[in-house]
Amino acid sequence: MYKVFVNDKVIYFTNNSENCNQFSKGLTLAFFTLETTPFIIELLENDDKIDHVIILVNDFDYAFNEFKTRFQIIKAAGGIVSNSKNEKLFIYRLDKWDLPKGKIEKGENVEAAALREIEEECGINELTIIKPLNDTFHIYNLHGKTILKQTYWFDMSSTYQGELVPQLEEDITKVEWLTDSEIKTKVMGNTYASIKELLT
Numbered sequence: 001m002y003k004v005f006v007n008d009k010v011i012y013f014t015n016n017s018e019n020c021n022q023f024s025k026g027l028t029l030a031f032f033t034l035e036t037t038p039f040i041i042e043l044l045e046n047d048d049k050i051d052h053v054i055i056l057v058n059d060f061d062y063a064f065n066e067f068k069t070r071f072q073i074i075k076a077a078g079g080i081v082s083n084s085k086n087e088k089l090f091i092y093r094l095d096k097w098d099l100p101k102g103k104i105e106k107g108e109n110v111e112a113a114a115l116r117e118i119e120e121e122c123g124i125n126e127l128t129i130i131k132p133l134n135d136t137f138h139i140y141n142l143h144g145k146t147i148l149k150q151t152y153w154f155d156m157s158s159t160y161q162g163e164l165v166p167q168l169e170e171d172i173t174k175v176e177w178l179t180d181s182e183i184k185t186k187v188m189g190n191t192y193a194s195i196k197e198l199l200t
Contacts, residue, residue, distance in 0.1 A: 002064045004148070005138040006044040008193040010052045013060040013067070026052040032063040037070045041139065041146070071139070071148035075104045077114035079156040080198065081127065083177055089158070090187060091121055091166065092174035097187040099195055101151055102170075110152040118156070122175045123165025130155040136194040153198060 001014040012020045017028060027043070029036065032055045040053050057063045078101020081089035091100050102117030104110060115127050133153040140147055164175040178186065188196060 002060065003137065003197070004067075005136070005192070005194045005197075006041060009044040009050070010193070011040060011044070012052065012054045013064040014054065014056060015058050015060050017054050017056055020052070020054055025049055026054060028054040028056055030056050032057055032066070034066055034070060037067055068148060070146075072145050074147050074149045075110075075152070076101050076149060077104055077110045077117060077152040077154070078102065079114050079118055079127075079129070079154040080133065081118060081124070081156045081158050083158055083160070085177070085179075087177035087179055088183060089118070089122060089124070089164075090176055090178050090183075091172045092176070093170070093172045095190075097191045097195075099153075099198065100175075101153075104152075111154070114152065114154050114156075121167045121170060121172055123163065123167075124158060124160045124175075126160040127156055127158050130157060133198065136197065138192070138194050151194075 001012060001016075001019050004011040004013075013032075014020060027050055043050055044053065055063055078099055080099060083089075089100060091098050100118040100121040102113070102121065104113040108116075111129055114129070118127060119125055131154070133155055135153065136151045138149055140149070164177070166172040166175045183199065188199070
């Protein structure tokens, strides 16, 4: 199964709708063609009565790969970083809490990109990758183009105890270590659906 986020709404590509964490108001399509892609995106962006679309097809890998051809693809990498107190590292950017991540540079592997971006965005080092997590996909508009961003995520740890420094040129205004309780009260009500997915 694949999930693609459009703001706080979701497109599922699956062969079994029981696997979907369905919201309250959805639409199920038992077919997929490239021509349906703009319709699906417009529906999710503009219809408050629809919060998810399920593409229910046997070969959901094929359908998802076809879907991707309609977009400019941007690949990014980041992580959920824990310290010795089991606090998690968060950034505050454009009035929302987020996890540190950024675009993969040409010739760079995903692990190196994740480490570099977290170091740059948070002023941190002493990072160790523990394991990969599920990728996330989300759609957004940039300079008149519709982008599909794939983000590779990693579970990480850090022994860094120094000052956290937000990367202001990337519109990051705060970097903080947050406890599980703080994540529930501060983050979950003011973050992106794809980030909630990673944290739950």
